[in-house]
Amino acid sequence: MxxxxxxxxxxxxxxxxxxxxxxxxxxxxxxxxxxxxxxxxxxxxxxxxxxxxxxxxxxxxxxxxxxxxxxxxxxxxxxxxxxxxxxxxxxxxxxxxxxxxxxxxxxxxxxxxxxxxxxxPPSMQNIGGVTIPRYVRVNTLKTTVEDVIDYLKREGYSYHGTASRLEDLYRLSGKEFLKDLHLRDLLVFSAKMDFHDHYLYKAGHIILQDKASCLPAHLLDPPVGAHVIDACAAPGNKSSHLAAIMKNKGKLFAFDLDAKRLSTMSTLLLRAGVTFQQLANEDFLKVDPLCPAYKDVTHILLDPSCSGSGMLCLSDGGSEEQRRDPERLQALAAFQLRCLNHALRFPRLQRLVYSTCSVHREENEEVVSACLQNNPAFGLVRLLPEWPERGLEPLAQCLRASVTKTLTHGFFVAMLKRRLQTPGSSMELSSRVTPPAQEERAETSVEDQPPPAKKKKRNRKKPKKQGT
Structure with missing residues (x-):
């Protein structure tokens, strides 16, 4: 009851x-x-x-x-x-x-x-009868993708390899499953499959997380040993994903203003085997970027409070109720922009991923555009060129997600990267800070490319004078 x-x-x-x-x-x-x-x-x-x-x-x-x-x-x-x-x-x-x-x-x-x-109403129907599959992220802190696949096969599940296109996910039924075509640690099952009572879930070997929600940590891809902030962390799925990518090495600072949500997050991280987190029941906007504790922070994941319109009705258009409340959207966008501007004040920050589960331009492209105007030291990174749904123009470098085009909840992701500075500058971005795996997935936009190196003048030796 x-x-x-x-x-x-x-x-x-x-x-x-x-x-x-x-x-x-x-x-x-x-x-x-x-x-x-x-x-x-x-x-x-x-x-x-x-x-x-x-x-x-x-x-x-x-x-x-x-x-x-x-x-x-x-x-x-x-x-x-x-x-x-x-x-x-x-x-x-x-x-x-x-x-x-x-x-x-x-x-x-x-x-x-x-x-x-x-x-x-048409705006709230799953167009063409499309439903979101069951996504299962393998927690690589406790196991491997291969071991989970073998375990499920022994239980009678039928593994069909890695999906080659989005349409492959439509055909899943019963105990059939695939490896996702974009995310290396994600398995995909039919929508009716439920793992809440499964041993792998209870033991923390798998995380039940929508594919779109996996994108922020996957794209931020901090290197092992990095110092990372999850600015609005609860309920913790993204933090646990960051920890898996970093192999529990480095530092993960996680903030959330809600003590109850942070308590739930602590339990989730414990089950997932995360051991290096530093949780703080604190308003991220009140965190001092110049505090010595954060002097080595190079990566930030910012998923602030939003309208949740991408989660409410599982459609491209967002809910009608959200459309009828422009004042609330304006207030949320102002808060999101404050968070984004604040995050970019951390002195050694190199990359930041901004994400929302909203379908509204006001909370997504407009927030990012306003932030870039205020912070010329940062530019956008073009994410996953093969992804089927892009940010609204002119921010096509960003990603959008929806039930009809990506078989996920509605979502938005942008990555901001510090531009290269002049040699010797304290903010110079070394090529060593970007993991090779990330460079394969994230194609930097033209505006982020360093200027061409000047050609060095050749020192030509003068011919010696011949004696008379």
Whole structure:
């Protein structure tokens, strides 16, 4: 019953604009975050349909349920996988199931559709029936990709090698799986596959993380032994990914203003085998870039609070509710820009990845453009030239992600790199700081290229005078 109580509380807070779904879900401290997040998102997506069913059946009057709780229960009863609680609530829902099902059937007949998904507005439908696969990141602090593949094969899973194109992921079903075509430590399964009770997940050998969410750490790619900041770190999946890339060597400073989220993150990192992190319940904007503790920080991952519009409805267009709230978007963008400007003040910073789970230009391209105007010492890096979805013009160096074009949640990623300075400058960027693996994946834009070296003049010896 706790699942539906939490879902109802979050749905009510979202409706009253008390926070974004993603933030509210993680703040709830509910044990199964994924389950709660999915229920809230799907209930919100079908909200109008559920409201009509509840109104026409007079469910609230007959059951004394509150509207948000009723919506969550009716969603799971009619559209989800069944009510996940026992006791009085389940008995009530089963008692009214026949007339609730009849109400849903009448709506489908009236709208001349056969699938539940077809009842949604076009902007909220998975175009062409596309669903996001189950992505599983192998935690290389505890195991290897090859060992996980062998383990799953012994359990009856069918491995089909590395995907060669995005279309390969559409065909996955049952226990079939592939290695991702872009990220070396990511495995891909059918959308219905669930690993929350699997040994590999409970032991921290695999991390359940959307592909788009894996991009920031993958692209930042700090070298082993580096000093790195994860500026807005909780709930911790990106921090654990950074730790795996760095092989638990160096320093990882992780900040988050929310003590509850940081506590959850500490548990996640412990399970993942991360040992070199320094967690701080601190506002990143109040961290002093000139503090001696951060004098060797060269890489920063900045994933600040955002509208979460890429997570809410799994569509390219973002949610209608987010579009109708320009003031909130403006406030979020201003906060994001402050964070970005602040991060670039760390004196030895070489690379920074900025990411959001938003689909809105205001939080993405416009924030990055404003930051570059304020910080001419930094330029954009062109990321993954083969990636199918680019940042909106003129920032095509950046990446976007979406359910229809990349089979992920909506996401945005930009990388800023310090420009080369004149020889002898304290800010000169040595070629040694960039790992070879990263240079293969990140193609630097023309504006980041150093000027051509001047040709040295040849010293020609004067011929000796011949004696007379």
């Amino acid at each position: 706790a699942l539906y109580i939490k879902a109802a509380e979050i749905l009510e807070k979202v409706e009253r604009k008390k926070g974004a779904v993603k933030t509210l879900v993680y703040d709830s401290k509910y044990q199964n975050i994924k389950q709660l997040f999915a229920l809230v998102c799907e209930t919100q997506k079908y909200s109008e349909v559920l409201q009509e069913i509840i109104d026409t059946t007079r469910l609230l009057k007959d059951t004394k349920l509150r509207i948000h709780l009723a919506k969550a229960l009716v969603y799971d009863l009619l559209i989800g996988q069944g009510v996940k609680c026992g006791g009085a609530w389940k008995a009530v829902m089963l008692k009214h199931r026949s007339r609730l099902q009849a109400a849903l059937a009448r709506i489908k007949v009236r709208q001349k559709v056969s699938r539940n998904e077809d009842l949604l």
